Amino acid sequence: MKTKIILLIFITFIITTKGLAQVIVENFVREEAADYNLEYLKSAYGTNKIVPPIYEAQILIALSYFPELKNTRIEFRIKKTRTPLSARPDFFGLFKSAKKRKYYITISKETIPKLKPILLENLSFNAQIGVLGHELSHVSDYSTKGFGKMMNLLRIELLSKDKVDAFESQTDLYCIEHGLGYQLLDWSKSVRENIKLDFWRGANNVANTTKKERYLNPETIQKYIDTIPIYCKE
Template identity: 30%
Template sequence: MGLPHPGYAQSMKQKDSLKFNKKIVPDIIWREAYIALAHYPELKDTPIEFKFKKDIQKSFMQAQPKISGLFKNKKKRAYFVMISEEIVIEDEVFDVTAVPSDVLIGWLGHELGHIMDYRERSGLNMLWFGMKYFASKTYIQEAERVADTYAVNHGMGKYIIATKDFILNHAHLSDVYKARIKNLYLSQGEIMMLIDELE
C-alpha cells in the first residue's frame, strides 16, 4: 500500500477524503487509518470506507458491511467503519481531535478486527450475528473479544493497550462505564499474554 503524499493530505479540507487501495479515509484521520491498515495485509484489496456519522449509540466506532453487498461473494464485500463525530460518556464529550493518535489507531485496529471476523461469514450468518449482537450481552462480549484478539495477533497490542488505558485511567469517566469496558473487552493482562505468545 503506497503512502499518500503528506503535502497532498495537508492541502485538503477536513471534510475531504483520501482514496487509496480501495479505501476512503477522511483526511483528518488518514495517518492513523494508514497505520492501522498496514497491520492487516489481508485487507489490502477489501473496499473499506471510513465515514463520520452524527451519532453512534454507546460507541465511538462501528464496523459493518455495506448492505448492498451483504449477499455477494465474501471476497467482494465492501465495509464501512463508522466514526462518531463526538461521543458523550457520562457527560464527558470526546471528538476525534481530542483523542491521542495511538488511542485512535487502537480503536481503528479494533474495528478492522471486526472486519476480519465478518469476512469469514456468509450473508445469512452476518444477519444472525447482527441480531444476536443487539440481543445478547454475552454475544457482544464474545464479538468484542474476537475483534481485540485479531488486532493483537496483527501486531497492534500496544495500540489496543493505549486505548484501554485512555478509557480506564480517564478520571472523568464513571466506574460503571469502566466496568462495562472491563467486562466486554480483553483485559490488559490478557492482551499482554497474547503479545507474549506472539514473541
C-alpha cells in the same frame, strides 16, 4: 535515535515483505508521521478506501497490519453517532459474496457528554491506531463470513449480550494477533481512565456498573502481549 531505528526497521520490513507488515511498534507518534512512509502505505493499502484526510496517517498505519484487506472496499466516514467508532457492512452487500462487499467504519464527531473524552479526536495518536485496528479486525472477520453467518451475528447482537461480550473480546484478541497490541492497550487504558469505568461494555452500557468484560481490560491485553510470540523480544 532509538525511535528512528525502529521506524527504519518498520519501513524496511514493509518494503521487503511487499506490505505484509506485522512489525511490533510500541508507540506511534503523531509528530513523526512523516517518517512512516505514508505515500508508500497509501499506494499499498489505500486501494478501494475512502479516508478522511484528518485521520489518513492513523488509518493507513492500522491498515498496514491487515494485508488481507488490501483490496477490500472500506469507507471511513465521520458522522454524529453515540458510538465513538463502529464497523459494519453495506446492507445490500450482505447479499453479495464476502469479497464483493463494501464496509463502513464510522467515526463519531459528536456523542453524549460521558463519551466525549473517548471520541477518536480526543485520543492519543497511538490509541487512535489501536481502536481503528479493532474496527478493522471486525471487517477482516466479516470478510470471511457469508450471508448466513452474518445473519447469525446480527441475531447474537440483538438477543445475546453474553455472546456479544465473547465476540468483542475475540475481536480485541484478533487485533492483538495482527500486531497492534500496544496500540489497543493504549486505547483500553484511555477508555477506562477517561470515563472512569473499570469494565468497558460499549456506548450503550455506560450507566451500568458491572464486572463483566466485553472489551479486553488493559491487564488482559498485557497478558496476551506477554505470551503471543510476535511480541517476544529477543
